[in-house]
Amino acid sequence: MSRRKWPKLALCLLLSCLCLSACWDQRPIEETGLISGIGIDKYPANPNLLNFTIAIPLFLEDKREAIKYDTLAADNLGQAEILWEHRNRGRFGSGKVGVVLFGEEVAQQGLSGFLDYLQLPQADDNAFVAVTKGRSDEVLRAKVPETERTPLHLQSLLRTAYREGHTVKSTVADLAMRVAVPGFDPILPLLQLQGENRVSLVGAALFQDANMVGVLSQEEMQLFLTLFGKAAVVSLVPIVGITEQLAKPAVEVELHSPKVRIKPKLVDGELQVGIELKAAYVLRNYSSKVNVSEKEPAEAITRDIESYLQLEFLQLLAKLQDLRVDPLGIGKRFRVSNYQQFDPVSFREQWAQATIDLKVELQFVRIGALHTTLGR
Amino acid sequence: MERTPQIAFLLPLVLVCWNVARRGIVVTARTVELINYGGMTLIFLLMLPILDLDWDLVRPVLDTGISGVLRGIPLTIYSISGSEIILLVFPFVRSKRAFAITVAALALATLFYMVTTLFILGTLGLELTVLTPWPLQLYLNRFAFALFERFDVVFLIVWAFQMVNLISINMYTAANCLRGVYPRLDAQRSALIVLMLVLVGIAIPARAAIQSIIVKQFSLAALIYYGVLPFLLLLVAILRGKKGEDRDEQKEMA
Incomplete structure (x- = not known):
């Protein structure tokens, strides 16, 4: 076969192949x-x-x-x-x-x-x-x-x-x-x-x-998401005042980038779960006569919100314990350090009996426009 | 499409690869290089931690301690990354540069394998990874959610191009070996003979049973061949009674 015919033949063969691969089925x-x-x-x-x-x-x-x-x-x-x-x-x-x-x-x-x-x-x-x-x-x-x-x-x-x-x-x-x-x-x-x-x-x-x-x-879900650490913003937690700083119970708080550390450990055969929550918060809505731009009232309010959130979180965790469900992945964290002791069936009972050590630390962030009620 | 015969898919692919392989080492190398740019990009992209990993899901793997992991290393090195190629090929090749490149490529492949395995275990968990038939597909689907839709299709395209690579390299090697065995054959004819053999191969309808039989026979033959070959060569060397001389070409290569 001469060299000139080669490209033409190859081209024909290739084209016929391409035609072959079309429309056999639809x-x-x-x-x-x-x-x-x-x-x-x-x-x-x-x-x-x-x-x-x-x-x-x-x-x-x-x-x-x-x-x-x-x-x-x-x-x-x-x-x-x-x-x-x-x-x-x-x-x-x-x-x-x-x-x-x-x-x-x-x-x-x-x-x-x-x-x-x-x-x-x-x-x-x-x-x-x-x-x-x-x-x-x-x-x-x-x-x-x-x-x-x-x-x-x-x-x-x-x-x-x-x-x-x-x-x-x-x-x-x-x-x-x-x-x-x-x-x-x-x-x-x-x-x-x-x-x-x-x-x-x-x-x-x-x-x-x-x-x-x-x-x-949905309110419990917002709290749950804070514990999950996934949500960047958790908002609208209605606060009932504990000290006199929160005279009116109309407070909305926005928690920013919550950081949660969950550490389950076995003490004398019983499960202890340590939970540390750290977050910065912004007051969204607040109506009281104190001036929150000053340091002392702001800190007092922070302590109030911390104790309120602590109660709410403990209620939520108690509910999860009662139902014997573990959506937070505590069992998964426990399994990492105690692989031999972990048993998915008996863990539910362990979790239901577990003692919880919860710490909430908040930090007040003064950003944005704040409506003060000093003039009232 | 179910009714399209397999030859309609395979024939254009084989002809294109054959046309590359027919034109010699330079063309084949260039094609491989071009395709590998895409492949390498994908490899480095997949090694980025785009999805958030849960290290808690990986850590139970270490329940048997570090020694359990260490025990898995030889198996991984020989069965997955393909380091045995060093044992098979480099007794016959005396080139430091080729050796260095091979080692670097194997290291990259091992790293890629290790990182993706960690990522897959970290996102899916050990239990789901064992359950699913193709965990990488599940991982890529999640990747698609984070990056862009149908990311898995990009992966499949690169995969198909790698097949083109492999077929052209193999065809070139086969044609070259034919010429080595029968020195009187010219390049065109040896390429044509390889093409004929491949065409016969793709004309046989693919059935899973036949394929598995063929794969088993071929792998057994290859294992025996590669296992026996060094001893045969040693025997030949002993019979000839020569230590072997360094030729100038080999020195140039090294």
Whole structure:
């Protein structure tokens, strides 16, 4: 073969190969159901089955938004997927799942119908998981004024709440980690349908392994986030005055960058948990006759807030101990230094009996505009 | 797509790689270099601690003490980073520079392996890492959340390019070896013979059972070959009764 023919032949061969790799098969995007939300409830007629509400956004003409809901009764998510594909003659596209909601009843029964399928990509790892008060399909089908596509609204609601420090990060991947790793209990945001078209964050659901056992209110959740050390800003703690410096109980405090050290240790077979919390705070709202720009009243107020917060934290921790749940990861910290003694089952009892040594240290930061009430 | 035959994917890839390998060492080296810039960037990017780690999740691994970790080191060195290449290749190569480069590359690979393992354990926890079939994918998904969406696709693209690298290097080596065995063959023909063999290989439909049988046979053959080869060479050297002379080319290389 002469040298001149080589490039032409190679080019022809390459082009024919490239043609070979085109269009053997097609997967039209219209036939792929880009699932945006999954709601999981108990099936009313049969307690062994779960009710899956699957939301798919529709793409209509004139850029109109719409959403379609399918309700399927199945044992678990994998079965629901097969049933859905059978009914809709399309593929179950799980990569765009934005939010997975559990009804309260299902969460109390356990998340197993969902968690069995964590090893397979049935829901996107970065999808948000939340628990709803009542049934989840009511929340998923709520007609919110912002958009027709409620799941996307719920997703952005949860994401914004996490970024602004109102709730914990609760993606599918985080849930999987907290369920799989011993010494950790999951905690998920709690959503509630208020009225007909308003969904709001009302607190958090506490889990023992995969079963929901209790609820934290949103105020308790702010305190919990401070102990978690994750939230940069924790705000709006209403203060009841202990000394006369706080004459009126209308004080709002913003805690900045809380630093928490949790040290569990075993003393004579009993668990002792030392918790140190250090934070700087800003008075957001304050109405009293003292001048807080002076040093002494400011320090007195700081001591007041410290003692108030200490009481609140101890109440919160006592609640967690009563429920025998450990969302703070105390077991995980305990396991690090006492690997041989740690047993995830008996640790719950140890944690319930544990003595807690809590220290709160606050520092007053004088920044921003402060409304003094001297003139009154 | 399920109905696309595998040859439609593999043929363009193989032809491109073959075309690179056919043109000799310089072209192959340049291609590898170009692709490796992307690969190295990804390696250094993945070694940045972008996700916040929980060291408490890593520390229980040390429950058996430092000695438990030390016991794992030889296994890691030989099975994962590929240090055995030094034992296999460098008896035949006398070049300090090549040796230094190989050691540096192996060190980087080991470091990358160690750092990503720590990161994965630190973000996922030991228990979930053991449960999941592909922990790196789970880690990359979280990475995507922190950096930008579909970061795992970037990883897969770089991975595919590394395959292009590997195929071209292997094809070049195979063609060169053919010429070494049969000195009368010219470069074009030896390359063509390699192409034919590869084409036959990709025409066989890939089934997991067949693949595993082939992999088992080949690895056994390779193990025996590499295990026996030094002794064979030693035997040849003894039979010939010569100590071996340093040739000028080898001195230049070193």
